[in-house]
Amino acid sequence: MALGDKSVYSPLTTLKNLFKRPMTIKYPKEILRVFPKEGVSPNYRGLHTNDLEKCVGCAACQRICPFDAIEMKIIGQNEQGRAIKKPVVDYGRCSFCAFCVDVCPTNSLKMSRHYIYKIKTVKSLSAKDEVEFVKDKFRIMPDEKLGDDIGYNTGKAKKVLG
Amino acid sequence: MKLSKEEIIDLLKQRGLEVNDLYPTQISVIVNKENLINHLVYLKSIGFDHLSFINAVDFIDEGEFELVYHVWSYTNKVHVLNKVRIDRNDPKIPTIVDLWEQAQFYEQEVHEFFGIVFEGNKDLSPLFLENWLDIPPLRKDFDTREFSIRLFDAKPNGGDR
Amino acid sequence: MDAPSYMLTKIAEKDDLAVYELFFGPNHPGMHGNFGYVLEMIGTEIVKVRPNAGQLHRGFEKLMEQKLWVQNIALVPRICVVDPDPNEVAYCTAIEKIMGIEIPDRAKFIRTITLEMSRLTSFLMGMGALGAALGLYTPMYIMTADRDLILDLFEWLTGGRIYHIFNIPGGVRNDLPEGWVDRLNKVLDHLEKRLIEYDKILFENPIVHKRLKGLGYVSKEDAVRFGLTGPNLRASGNPYDVRVDDPYAAYAYLDVKVIIQEGGDALTRAVQVRIEFEETIKLIRQALKLMPEGEVRLNLGNLAMLKVPKGEAYAKVESSKGEFGYYVVSDGGMKPYRVAVRGPSLPAGLLLAQKHLPKMKIDDVAAWMGSLAICPPDIDK
Amino acid sequence: MTSRWDVERFGIGPMATPRQADVLLVTGYVSLKTLKRIIRTYEQMPEPKWVLAFGSCTVNGGIYWDSYNTITNLAEYIPVDITVSGCMPRPEAVMDALQTLMKMIQSGEAGAYKKYKENYEYYKANQDRVLRKTYPILGEKLIQNEEAATSIE
Known part of the structure; x- marks a missing residue:
């Protein structure tokens, strides 16, 4: 078809397209509406959540993490005087591969469907402090805060690792 | 003329080479350094026209580098791994740029990452790294984690690897 | 060689004309990704070319040596961003070859479908980029929008939009979710309808024909001699395809049609991608029809403790850009001894550039790169 | 930016040269060769200018933290205004960051480029340190190896 060679039905095509849903999603007014649930897919690998009650601090997630993103932080002592450890995720390393979720023996570590996490740099900090500030802000101890919208969660039967 | 894998193995064995049958479409051949060019010319003459790539493996415990020339034949549908062992302290091997032109870049790459010298290759200038002063990085005695910790101030999080 | 400055440097004079050195990339708007050529020019004509690779070198092959077998799966898809699945499949296939295991049939088909979907996304990106290189932005906008539909499916299946981390040694991570196949069929229908539109805006466009005809001609013999693979090889009249010649995943069960074209110039290569795009859609439908029920993963025990027996294997996968190869050596331990990666773009991006670009006008470099589908990250690794 | 999210709705578009640009987006890992170009690009941009760092790799090295050719923290080399996590971040996350940056510019919160002059020595x-190496980083090791090599001969 040469350029400018238009069909007589061209005006109809325009009309048809007028009532079609546009491809563009007007974020932030509207969010992606393509899955059964609104937003990203039901099993999206987003930021971690951790049920601190269930978590036994076994460090399996730390061992499997391919990129050394998980650190076991001591948060107290139990009756026998043993240290209680919980994982801290460093989002400066995390690649959202969900191996830690797969390997968790108590199923306490999960991934939510939330993914927005950003840090504004503080203007008044000096250059060197700023580096440490951002690094520190990217290390989070996940808890149930994001728990209302849990996404990636391999059940016991579906586990790939561990 | 299409040769089957068994025929190729026979042909190579007749030439006095050690051949291993690996997988349905893959065989490996152990060649020595002096015989390499002859061997590859022969392979090319029986239809092995595609040089997939060249890579090296550092066998530090044995004090040797192993160069692997991956050759594929579009007519015979067989992949041959031509393996050459060279001394780690005097890593020199003749170039094959005259046989396959793209070998130029694979040789440059191997030279950069392993320090292997391809005799006869006119241009072994660095392709990927700038201002590199340490041991060639893919050698086994180069510790990339230590390097990163010293130069970029990277801090391990305490994983046990 | 010191750092290139983003200025014209007069380096010599030839027949009373000044020879200038120009840095085409990495931040040239016509460059595909973070890559560069140092061009020596007289006026707008290129005299000599020196590729400036390495801006994306991350030392993959070294990093893989110090991670567990399964941990590397999170690393490999990063080698080629637009077409990540061939990396995972090639790496897993190499491991399975060394271990001498056969994965379940359903897993093979799921792998095939994801590979072909990955091809579609990559083709859409490639065709769009080719349009943009010629100054036609509409194809790029339409095609990236369509690509998003496939990425949605990937997200639903694997949980990741770009990096899927879906294939593991012994199969795939999870089965297809309920309703996924219907969605895929809908998207494929949509893409087939769109093809007519693509033809109108890109492949039948006189501008595209005028600009690409005769650009960067590769003869049938040269394509083999220089080590070109994939659509570039087939556009020069060589009927070779890894999926047919050395089948992996479920390609042995499928009827893969190898498309060849005589011609070997940029226009032929562009049309080749267009025809293969259509063929890929048909192949996915074929795979969906033949897909058996059953397990999607072999039980290999705890994958974190996976030990691969001593041995070596080369596994290759036909990606949208050509042969992706992984050479894996194991010493019987918990970690790979050596993983070497063959990226498909190296012969085109480095060798052909030196053959083709001289005597070309600078305006054509971006179009030439687009037609060869050069993906810088897999050159650099 | 894909057409589905269409950032041009907010008046954001790509620029051909750094001299026309206001915001520099560093999308992920930065290898040494690229760092040189990023610094040059940053210095070419006219003030006011802002930097948006994408993905885990720009904060603490990301998945390439122990690689020999990628830097671990972008903020050590050029001042960063806003950092987004994710590997890769979703388009929504990036748009969210861009909108936050616009708000920060409005309120005068974003002004990292002034730091570049104030802390120029540090940067x-x-x-x-990383670009002009004059001696090997794993220096002692290399010398030991050379000695070992000569002793074998």
Whole structure:
């Protein structure tokens, strides 16, 4: 078809397209509406959540993490005087591969469907402090805060690792 | 003329080479350094026209580098791994740029990452790294984690690897 | 060689004309990704070319040596961003070859479908980029929008939009979710309808024909001699395809049609991608029809403790850009001894550039790169 | 930016040269060769200018933290205004960050480019340390190896 060679039905095509849903999603007014649930897919690998009650601090997630993103932080002592450890995720390393979720023996570590996490740099900090500030802000101890919208969660039967 | 894998193995064995049958479409051949060019010319003459790539493996415990020339034949549908062992302290091997032109870049790459010298290759200038002063990085005695910790101030999080 | 400055440097004079050195990339708007050529020019004509690779070198092959077998799966898809699945499949296939295991049939088909979907996304990106290189932005906008539909499916299946981390040694991570196949069929229908539109805006466009005809001609013999693979090889009249010649995943069960074209110039290569795009859609439908029920993963025990027996294997996968190869050596331990990666773009991006670009006008470099589908990250690794 | 999310709705578009740009987006890992170009690009941009760092790799090295050719923290080399996590971040996350940056510019919160002048020695020292190496980093090791090599001969 040469350029400018238009069909007589061209005006109809325009009309048809007028009532079609546009491809563009007007974020932030509207969010992606393509899955059964609104937003990203039901099993999206987003930021971690951790049920601190269930978590036994076994460090399996730390061992499997391919990129050394998980650190076991001591948060107290139990009756026998043993240290209680919980994982801290460093989002400066995390690649959202969900191996830690797969390997968790108590199923306490999960991934939510939330993914927005950003840090504004503080203007008044000096250059060197700023580096440490951002690094520190990217290390989070996940808890149930994001728990209302849990996404990636391999059940016991579906586990790939561990 | 299409040769089957068994025929190729026979042909190579007749030439006095050690051949291993690996997988349905893959065989490996152990060649020595002096015989390499002859061997590859022969392979090319029986239809092995595609040089997939060249890579090296550092066998530090044995004090040797192993160069692997991956050759594929579009007519015979067989992949041959031509393996050459060279001394780690005097890593020199003749170039094959005259046989396959793209070998130029694979040789440059191997030279950069392993320090292997391809005799006869006119241009072994660095392709990927700038201002590199340490041991060639893919050698086994180069510790990339230590390097990163010293130069970029990277801090391990305490994983046990 | 010191750092290139983003200025014209007069380096010599030839027949009373000044020879200038120009840095085409990495931040040239016509460059595909973070890559560069140092061009020596007289006026707008290129005299000599020196590729400036390495801006994306991350030392993959070294990093893989110090991670567990399964941990590397999170690393490999990063080698080629637009077409990540061939990396995972090639790496897993190499491991399975060394271990001498056969994965379940359903897993093979799921792998095939994801590979072909990955091809579609990559083709859409490639065709769009080719349009943009010629100054036609509409194809790029339409095609990236369509690509998003496939990425949605990937997200639903694997949980990741770009990096899927879906294939593991012994199969795939999870089965297809309920309703996924219907969605895929809908998207494929949509893409087939769109093809007519693509033809109108890109492949039948006189501008595209005028600009690409005769650009960067590769003869049938040269394509083999220089080590070109994939659509570039087939556009020069060589009927070779890894999926047919050395089948992996479920390609042995499928009827893969190898498309060849005589011609070997940029226009032929562009049309080749267009025809293969259509063929890929048909192949996915074929795979969906033949897909058996059953397990999607072999039980290999705890994958974190996976030990691969001593041995070596080369596994290759036909990606949208050509042969992706992984050479894996194991010493019987918990970690790979050596993983070497063959990226498909190296012969085109480095060798052909030196053959083709001289005597070309600078305006054509971006179009030439687009037609060869050069993906810088897999050159650099 | 894909057409589905269409950032041009907010008046954001790509620029051909750094001299026309206001915001520099660093999308992920930065290898040494690229760092040199990023610094040059940053210095070419006219003030006011802002930097948006994408993905885990720009904060603490990301998945390439132990690689020999990628830097671990972008903020050591050029000042960063806003950092987004994710590997890769979703388009929504990026758009969210861009909108936050616009708000920050409105309120005068974003002004990291002033730091570049104030702390120029710090940035310059870091840049020089990684880019102008004059001796090997794993120096002692290399010398030991050379000795070992000569002793074998």
